[in-house]
Amino acid sequence: MEMNPEPKIVGYCRACGKALDESTVRNANGTIYCAEHVPSQVQWTAPAGPIIDATSQPPSPAQYTSAAFHAPHSPYAYTGSQPPPLPGTPAAGKNGSPALAFFLGMIPGVGAVYNGQYAKGLIHVIIVGALIGIIDSGEARSFEPLFGLLLAGFWFYMAFEAYHTAKRRNLGQPLVEFPGFGGHPEQPSRFPIGPVVLIGLGLLFLLNNLDLLDIRKAMKYWPAALIVYGAYMLWIRLMGASPSSANTSAGPAAPPSDSASATDTRSL
Amino acid sequence: MSPSQPRAGTFAGAARGPILMIVIGVLFAIDHAGGAVISRTWPVILVALGAMKLWEYGARK
Amino acid sequence: MRGRSIIGPLLLMALGAVLLARNLYPDLPIGEYIANYWPYLLIFWGVMRLGEVVAWSTKGHPLPSHGVSGGEWFAIFFLILFGSGIHAARNFPRNFNVRVPWGDVDIFTEHYDYPVEATHAAAKAPQITIEDFRGDVTVKGDGENAVKLTGHKSIGAMNKESADESNGSSAFEITGDEANLIIRLREDRPRPQVRITGALELSVPKGASIRATRRSGDLHIRGVDGAVRVEGRGSDIDLEAINGPVSVDGAFAGTVRARNLTKQMSFNGRNTQFTVTQIPGELSVDAGDLTATDIVGPMSITSRSNDLRLTGFTNALDVTVQRGDLHLEPGKLPLGPMHVRSRSGDIQLILPEGAQFTMDASTGSGDISNSFGGGLQVEERGRRQTLKGAVGTGSAIEIETNRGDISISKGSVLSTPSTTADSVTGSVTKDGVTKNTVKKSVLEKVEQ
Numbered sequence: 001m002e003m004n005p006e007p008k009i010v011g012y013c014r015a016c017g018k019a020l021d022e023s024t025v026r027n028a029n030g031t032i033y034c035a036e037h038v039p040s041q042v043q044w045t046a047p048a049g050p051i052i053d054a055t056s057q058p059p060s061p062a063q064y065t066s067a068a069f070h071a072p073h074s075p076y077a078y079t080g081s082q083p084p085p086l087p088g089t090p091a092a093g094k095n096g097s098p099a100l101a102f103f104l105g106m107i108p109g110v111g112a113v114y115n116g117q118y119a120k121g122l123i124h125v126i127i128v129g130a131l132i133g134i135i136d137s138g139e140a141r142s143f144e145p146l147f148g149l150l151l152a153g154f155w156f157y158m159a160f161e162a163y164h165t166a167k168r169r170n171l172g173q174p175l176v177e178f179p180g181f182g183g184h185p186e187q188p189s190r191f192p193i194g195p196v197v198l199i200g201l202g203l204l205f206l207l208n209n210l211d212l213l214d215i216r217k218a219m220k221y222w223p224a225a226l227i228v229y230g231a232y233m234l235w236i237r238l239m240g241a242s243p244s245s246a247n248t249s250a251g252p253a254a255p256p257s258d259s260a261s262a263t264d265t266r267s268l
Numbered sequence: 269m270s271p272s273q274p275r276a277g278t279f280a281g282a283a284r285g286p287i288l289m290i291v292i293g294v295l296f297a298i299d300h301a302g303g304a305v306i307s308r309t310w311p312v313i314l315v316a317l318g319a320m321k322l323w324e325y326g327a328r329k
Numbered sequence: 330m331r332g333r334s335i336i337g338p339l340l341l342m343a344l345g346a347v348l349l350a351r352n353l354y355p356d357l358p359i360g361e362y363i364a365n366y367w368p369y370l371l372i373f374w375g376v377m378r379l380g381e382v383v384a385w386s387t388k389g390h391p392l393p394s395h396g397v398s399g400g401e402w403f404a405i406f407f408l409i410l411f412g413s414g415i416h417a418a419r420n421f422p423r424n425f426n427v428r429v430p431w432g433d434v435d436i437f438t439e440h441y442d443y444p445v446e447a448t449h450a451a452a453k454a455p456q457i458t459i460e461d462f463r464g465d466v467t468v469k470g471d472g473e474n475a476v477k478l479t480g481h482k483s484i485g486a487m488n489k490e491s492a493d494e495s496n497g498s499s500a501f502e503i504t505g506d507e508a509n510l511i512i513r514l515r516e517d518r519p520r521p522q523v524r525i526t527g528a529l530e531l532s533v534p535k536g537a538s539i540r541a542t543r544r545s546g547d548l549h550i551r552g553v554d555g556a557v558r559v560e561g562r563g564s565d566i567d568l569e570a571i572n573g574p575v576s577v578d579g580a581f582a583g584t585v586r587a588r589n590l591t592k593q594m595s596f597n598g599r600n601t602q603f604t605v606t607q608i609p610g611e612l613s614v615d616a617g618d619l620t621a622t623d624i625v626g627p628m629s630i631t632s633r634s635n636d637l638r639l640t641g642f643t644n645a646l647d648v649t650v651q652r653g654d655l656h657l658e659p660g661k662l663p664l665g666p667m668h669v670r671s672r673s674g675d676i677q678l679i680l681p682e683g684a685q686f687t688m689d690a691s692t693g694s695g696d697i698s699n700s701f702g703g704g705l706q707v708e709e710r711g712r713r714q715t716l717k718g719a720v721g722t723g724s725a726i727e728i729e730t731n732r733g734d735i736s737i738s739k740g741s742v743l744s745t746p747s748t749t750a751d752s753v754t755g756s757v758t759k760d761g762v763t764k765n766t767v768k769k770s771v772l773e774k775v776e777q
Contacts, residue, residue, distance in 0.1 A: 277395065279382065281394050281395065284396060286382060286396045286397060289375030290371075290379065292368075292405075292409065296412065296413065297366075300366070300368060
């Protein structure tokens with residue numbers, strides 16, 4: 001097959017994670033597959049380019065990895081007839097219902113699982129659990145209202161996120177489970193702010209846990225995050241690149257703690 | 269498959285999950301062996317995740 | 330060379346091997362192995378996956394964008410949940426001293442009880458050492474010059490035969506000479522899979538000094554005249570009517586309670602440390618609270634996160650807490666000097682009517698309310714408020730918190746309703762509006 005050495009990647013196969021371009025992408029069940037893994041009996045559409053015979057290529061080893069934990073009769077094996085239902089896809093129809101996704105999204109993690117996004121579901125559960133844990137522990141003290149708002153906001157986010165994902169699935173648009181954070185190599189030149197934030201947070205909590213640093217004490221330096229973020233923006237400007245809109249959580253995430261506490265302590 | 273076919277994932281990306289698993293396993297093993305407890309060491313997972321993302325970023329560039 | 334064909338079968342084989350071993354060698358502590366070594370399964374699994382990725386990479390196969398799929402992470406999550414659950418259930422009561430409400434959980438073992446009885450002659454004031462076996466111990470001082478051990482030994486084992494065998498090769502015993510006695514668990518052939526715990530009562534001469542090293546369980550000591558020293562970890566510690574100095578050092582998950590101690594008590598826990606000169610009343614400390622009634626200073630208390638409630642204390646007080654609310658109510662006049670520092674939390678000081686003192690209180694962010702009126706001046710700078718001044722001539726009271734309200738109120742006169750107005754006077758005026766910052770508990774007192 002003839003291929004462009006640098007094809008534009010439009011998505012990744014749901015089954016094997018292979019990068020897909022315009023010519024190799026197959027839409028089915030509301031998501032995308034490569035030619036090898038597209039479930040049969042489902043009308044798939046190749047947007048453009050040559051149609052590849054799905055059975056002519058040997059299976060790549062990669063295709064089985066992600067299937068390891070699904071049913072023994074892997075849905076990704078091209079059996080030719082009667083494909084078993086996909087994980088996360090309701091057996092009733094080939095497409096999910098956005099309304100159902102919305103309501104399932106009200107249950108932490110379930111909405112994402114309904115959309116077949118297991119890792120996202122897991123992370124939703126963990127985030128909700130962590131927020132409830134923080135609020136319940138009383139450790140947050142004057143930040144408690146903030147965490148309450150975060151929790152409420154996140155709850156609705158989950159529902160709407162599931163709704164929109166289901167909608168995209170129905171329209172056959174490519175799905176990215178963690179946009180901007182999944183490490184998909186669309187924008188190789190972007191500053192790796194996600195990893196840096198992760199490492200920074202990790203070190204911060206580690207130091208706190210090893211009693212080398214008191215996060216409560218360190219919290220008063222939060223405006224330094226603004227300075228760092230400003231410096232980063234400056235760096236971007238000077239480098240002539242445009243600042244990425246994603247992952248700005250490093251800086252302004254910390255709320256103005258004092259005003260929050262003031263309202264808290266004065267409301268007797 | 270022709271060699272010109274685009275690779276779906278980078279080595280760093282594919283190795284990330286397994287390495288994360290190993291890190292989590294090691295932390296729990298240390299915990300259960302009576303060493304540092306997981307409630308203290310969990311940020312190591314964040315650091316490892318960040319380091320691997322950084323590695324991925326570096327490998328991509 | 331399929332990832333699925335390597336790891337799935339291997340996991341199945343591992344499961345089969347475990348179940349087979351359990352059937353062939355019922356004595357093997359499989360549960361303990363799983364509880365302790367399940368993380369290696371995760372490591373092994375990760376190494377296999379990594380090996381696959383490396384192999385594909387060197388052979389030039391296409392790589393998946395993720396080495397571990399979302400579904401697999403789900404399974405890993407449940408493995409971690411399951412593994413750490415088993416580990417917690419088996420080890421928490423022992424290693425981490427978190428008391429599980431349903432007690433000591435053993436998944437694969439049963440408990441068999443055997444009676445314990447031992448006696449040993451003792452001097453009038455012997456030194457008694459209790460070694461660190463598992464289980465509960467109650468120590469009582471009485472008039473006799475002997476140490477008597479009663480109670481029972483509980484053996485957790487796979488079956489009765491195994492328990493009987495362990496019973497034959499182990500004993501709770503009293504060794505040493507009359508002046509130095511040791512209570513210990515002798516195990517001739519200790520087996521890791523058999524767990525022996527005791528529920529023992531020890532009666533000792535009244536003059537005895539006790540030294541106990543704990544590993545788990547409760548310890549009660551009552552009515553001895555010598556020094557008492559407890560260290561290690563466990564659940565509840567209960568000390569009553571002790572005429573010697575007491576020191577408790579370790580991580581105790583339950584409640585540490587002291588009553589009627591005539592000498593100094595020092596406590597060094599994970600979260601809280603204190604030294605108190607005398608405890609005629611009662612003092613108890615657990616994971617979240619330190620409560621004391623009728624205790625005698627000078628005393629010093631430091632804590633990372635505990636609510637403190639001290640009532641009826643006398644003499645000097647020195648308190649440092651990281652976070653937690655403080656309720657301080659000295660018992661009698663004249664007041665001793667007080668130094669109270671808190672990083673975060675409300676401080677409520679209730680002083681007897683007619684108390685004389687010099688006040689220097691400040692909060693970095695919060696309100697100060699004061700019911701002693703005129704002699705004390707509130708000063709505001711930004712969010713910071715300070716209260717300074719003197720009421721008569723008396724000891725210095727220094728209160729400092731970075732964040733939280735401070736309330737100074739009169740205690741013993743609150744039985745008459747007319748003082749409601751009193752407790753509001755002198756409350757902080759801000760933006761020209763008088764705020765009724767009367768603390769809730771003050772109001773409660775008024776209602777009583």
